[in-house]
Amino acid sequence: MKITKTSQSRISEVDFSNLPFGNTFSDHMLISEFSNGQWSEPEIKPYGPLSFTPALHTLHYGQAIFEGQKAYYREDGSIGIFRPEANAKRLNHSARRMFMPEFPEELFMEGIRALVDIDREWVPKAPDHSLYLRPFMFGSSEFVAARPSEKYIFCIITSPVGPYYAGNVKVKVEETYTRSASGGVGSTKCAGNYGGAFFATDQARKEGYTQVIWTDHKDHQLVEESGTMNIAFIIDDTFITPPLSDRILGGITRDSILTMLRDRDYLKVEERPVQVEEVINAAKEGLLQEAFGMGTAAVISPISTIGFRGTDYEVGTPADGYAMRIKKELTELRSGAAEDPYGWMVQL
Numbered sequence: 001m002k003i004t005k006t007s008q009s010r011i012s013e014v015d016f017s018n019l020p021f022g023n024t025f026s027d028h029m030l031i032s033e034f035s036n037g038q039w040s041e042p043e044i045k046p047y048g049p050l051s052f053t054p055a056l057h058t059l060h061y062g063q064a065i066f067e068g069q070k071a072y073y074r075e076d077g078s079i080g081i082f083r084p085e086a087n088a089k090r091l092n093h094s095a096r097r098m099f100m101p102e103f104p105e106e107l108f109m110e111g112i113r114a115l116v117d118i119d120r121e122w123v124p125k126a127p128d129h130s131l132y133l134r135p136f137m138f139g140s141s142e143f144v145a146a147r148p149s150e151k152y153i154f155c156i157i158t159s160p161v162g163p164y165y166a167g168n169v170k171v172k173v174e175e176t177y178t179r180s181a182s183g184g185v186g187s188t189k190c191a192g193n194y195g196g197a198f199f200a201t202d203q204a205r206k207e208g209y210t211q212v213i214w215t216d217h218k219d220h221q222l223v224e225e226s227g228t229m230n231i232a233f234i235i236d237d238t239f240i241t242p243p244l245s246d247r248i249l250g251g252i253t254r255d256s257i258l259t260m261l262r263d264r265d266y267l268k269v270e271e272r273p274v275q276v277e278e279v280i281n282a283a284k285e286g287l288l289q290e291a292f293g294m295g296t297a298a299v300i301s302p303i304s305t306i307g308f309r310g311t312d313y314e315v316g317t318p319a320d321g322y323a324m325r326i327k328k329e330l331t332e333l334r335s336g337a338a339e340d341p342y343g344w345m346v347q348l
């Protein structure tokens with residue numbers, strides 16, 4: 001791997017006690033280019049602009065995918081990256097569906113380790129802080145014919161982030177707009193899935209909600225995801241989450257929580273289709289104990305209100321509830337305060 005270090009670190013300019021999510025970038029980035037059927041040797045170099053002509057393929061046709069993951073400062077002073085192989089695999093799942101070249105997993109792993117290592121001073125030490133890692137890939141040919149790009153860029157940038165306080169999350173059951181459809185690209189982390197969701201989210205904001213609960217594209221009777229997170233409900237001391245499909249993104253947080261819960265016995269676990277009606281009836285009858293989103297940015301984001309056809313249903317967000325217990329257990333595994341029986345932390 002080619003490494004060019006910055007001559008002037010910017011770290012002294014950063015206020016680590018005030019880190020709005022995704023606004024501050026560390027000193028270095030990793031980049032590799034695909035052309036003539038091959039990836040170039042990845043290069044680590046100072047973070048900075050890339051330059052292209054207006055014919056950049058991805059601006060017109062949207063072959064663009066990304067990942068989101070985190071590196072943590074651990075109690076023993078080491079740095080751990082959480083489940084990076086899972087992100088490497090998911091990036092390639094997205095790449096296949098978007099007709100983009102796969103990026104070799106070994107190179108991904110080697111590259112992400114080297115990049116975090118070179119910027120290890122940028123991994124915040126305060127509790128609940130982390131270095132957010134953003135691998136992404138896009139079509140970088142420069143032509144405007146509607147066929148797949150021939151060249152691609154794979155890049156990783158990193159950003160120190162503080163705790164993610166979503167506050168009280170009020171979600172609206174969305175029955176007009178759709179995030180993804182069967183046969184579509186909903187299970188990939190492609191850029192367009194986000195672009196297509198902003199309008200519906202903004203509509204919900206104007207009605208006083210924070211996010212939407214996405215439902216199925218056909219008749220909006222099944223719960224699918226909560227904004228850009230997977231969703232779970234606690235009903236009758238059972239953790240219930242919809243099963244993965246080509247409409248639902250396979251979250252690594254979701255998978256980690258399912259794995260941990262199945263090894264513990266304080267909650268029953270059900271991965272099965274969830275009807276909107278079932279959730280609303282449970283809320284009406286006071287049986288909906290908790291509801292929350294699961295994802296890398298916030299880890300767990302408790303839902304306090306569910307809006308359905310103009311009526312708001314309150315959901316408990318107990319400080320000593322299941323959501324907070326699960327979050328604590330995952331946080332302890334990452335920090336090293338608890339065992340890591342699954343070998344999820346890749347240590348530097």
Ligand SMILES: *Cc1c(COP(=O)(O)O)cnc(C)c1O
Pocket residue numbers: 068189225227228229230249250251252253254294295296297
């Ligand atoms: C990224 C993402 C998630 C969460 O995935 P994690 O790997 O847990 O961060 C869930 N839903 C959607 C639509 C996403 O894009």
